[in-house]
Amino acid sequence: MSGYLSGVIAILGINVIFAYGIFVTAAAGQLNLGGAGFQAIGAYGAAILSLEFGLGIWAAIAAATVIGGLIGFLIAFPILRTRGVYMVLATFAFAQVVVGIVLNSNYLGGSMGLIMSDYIETGAIIWATLGVILFVFYLMSTPMGLAMRAVHDDEPVADLMGVNNRAVQVAAFALGGAITGLSGALYAYYFGFVEVQYFNALLSIFVLLYVLIGGTQTAWGPLVGAGFFTLIPEALRMGEDWRFLIFGVLIVAMMILRPEGIVTRDAVDRIRARLSPRARDA
Amino acid sequence: MPDPILELDGVGKHFGGVVVLQDVSFHVARGARHALIGPNGAGKTTLFNVISGVFPPDEGTVKLNGRDLAGVPSRRRIAMGMARSFQNIRLMPHLSVVENVMLGQHARQGLLGQLKPVGLLPQARERRAALDLLDAFGLDAYPGQVVANLPYGIRKKIEVVRALMAEPELLLLDEPAAGLNPTETAALRDFLMEVSARGVTLLVVEHDMPFVNSLCEHVTVMNFGRLIYDGTAAGVREDEAVLEAYLGHRRKGATNAA
Structure with missing residues (x-):
């Protein structure tokens, strides 16, 4: 595998995991515009646990994932008091606070960042990505996943059907924090350094776009969205100057033509029906 | 009534200064097909929301199978045997x-x-x-x-x-026939008769009187948040208060003049 190709695959894997972290909260009806903050927590968590506490690679990655989940769990309580656009702003503010803390902390390397002492290869990222994809598909196939989608669609009715909306939303936030934290830890180990400038507002916006343009109705959405956003700019590299213009036009076209995301429930059903005529009953 | 599944006693509800429910008391017998009717704004849907726990009553009690539902969150009521449908499909x-x-x-x-x-x-x-x-x-x-x-x-x-x-014991249906054509309404009636035959108690809010008469044996009528009739479906057509609520005041002497 060429260095370029393996680099693109690693970034794709990290972005896919990142997108799934945002997707699980979006599937339960909450938009998280603080993705970069959660990813920074995972990246810095892995870096500090490795550099200061001497944890091995996989122990540090696992611990960073748990930290991401814990912070997601704790932050869910104040954030879930807000709704709609205010929730989006609250998550956005959370990410800015994380960045502000890192920038002003010498322990965390401030604006200079931290240099890792261990590395992982693309192969490890591929396995982690497959694991997360399988986990999210599993989750969405359970009654718990069904309850998440019910909360997304109609909270009062979900409540009357016996769903504990608040518990589902908090769980989704914690899970999202964990998965996003995992993507940050993998990022730190793959690139060998963490710098806070990377975890900026644009990153939060981009990952939310992966999910919204990919589609939030099925677990295929983030995969397609992250793939679209990671691979299309690479494919457009040949027309260097026009790259971002073409990309921008593509995004606008997607929003006009597929307002509910590239992959919708209907689309998945239609593809399934074509593949096997009896699958419609499933 | 020997074995009520649902008991409402003195239920009251107001939103600010607007009194929506006032001293509403009636029982729903186990296994019954019970209709709740009344003109628009009579408080039927509000009463459904109080029963299903969307919001608590300001006064009075709601009991399911003899158990007071005060303080029981709405999401726990379905496990206690109560499920509902909505006026607009949800x-x-x-x-x-x-x-x-x-x-x-x-x-x-x-x-x-x-x-x-x-x-x-x-x-x-x-x-x-x-x-x-x-x-x-x-x-x-x-x-x-x-x-x-x-x-x-x-x-x-x-x-x-x-x-x-x-698997509810009590099913609350909020205007199930609204928006259906006569053929669909007849089909819905047969469908609900089957549901009832499975032993499920039905409490139905409905405007379509022929539908109510063909489905329910017991009718409760509300107007302006108060209960004005509670009895058999046959008796409701003869009841003065109900006629007045639906058709307006009968002027004194109007019968003689006619």
């Missing part, structure tokens, strides 16, 4: 028919049940139960379809089947 638009119906099982599933990958197991017990129930009511033609694409009458029935999936 199916989950992005879920398929069978997924909507499976949502009705939620209250009966423990934590382990919540984590079973039902969607990946075509023969899962949960899915079979939902398909069987749809089949029993002749709705087996569309299990995999997203509900948003289905006709109105079908969606109405699916909403009732979803509530039935919870």
Whole structure:
């Protein structure tokens, strides 16, 4: 595998995991515009646990994932008091606070960042990505996943059907924090350094776009969205100057033509029906 | 009434200065088909919301199977045997028919049940139960379809089947016949008779009087948040207060003049 190709695959894997972290909260009806903050927590968590506490690679990655989940769990309580656009702003503010803390902390390397002492290869990222994809598909196939989608669609009715909306939303936030934290830890180990400038507002916006343009109705959405956003700019590299213009036009076209995301429930059903005529009953 | 499943006693509710329910007391007998009727704004849907726990009553008590529901969160009531449908269909638009119906099982599933990958197991017990129930009511033609694409009458029935999936003892139906044509209304009546035959008590808010008369044996009438009649379906047509609520005041001497 060429260095370029393996680099693109690693970034794709990290972005896919990142997108799934945002997707699980979006599937339960909450938009998280603080993705970069959660990813920074995972990246810095892995870096500090490795550099200061001497944890091995996989122990540090696992611990960073748990930290991401814990912070997601704790932050869910104040954030879930807000709704709609205010929730989006609250998550956005959370990410800015994380960045502000890192920038002003010498322990965390401030604006200079931290240099890792261990590395992982693309192969490890591929396995982690497959694991997360399988986990999210599993989750969405359970009654718990069904309850998440019910909360997304109609909270009062979900409540009357016996769903504990608040518990589902908090769980989704914690899970999202964990998965996003995992993507940050993998990022730190793959690139060998963490710098806070990377975890900026644009990153939060981009990952939310992966999910919204990919589609939030099925677990295929983030995969397609992250793939679209990671691979299309690479494919457009040949027309260097026009790259971002073409990309921008593509995004606008997607929003006009597929307002509910590239992959919708209907689309998945239609593809399934074509593949096997009896699958419609499933 | 020997064995009431639902007992309302002195229920009152106001929103700010507007009194919506005042001293509403009546019982629903176990196994009954009981209608709740009244002109628009009489407080029927508000009463449904109080019974199902969307908001608490300001006064009075609501008892299900003899148990006071005060302080019981709305999401726990379905496990206690009470399910409801809505005036405007409230199916989950992005879920398929069978997924909507499976949502009705939620209250009966423990934590382990919540984590079973039902969607990946075509023969899962949960899915079979939902398909069987749809089949029993002749709705087996569309299990995999997203509900948003289905006709109105079908969606109405699916909403009732979803509530039935919870195996309720008491089913609250808010205007089930609204928006249906006469053929569909007749089909709905047969459908609800079947539901009733399974031993489910029905409390039905409805405007369509021929529908009410053909389905329910007991009628409670409300007007301006108060109960004005509670008795047999046959007696309601003779009741002065009910006639006045629906048709207005009979002027003194009007009968003589006519």
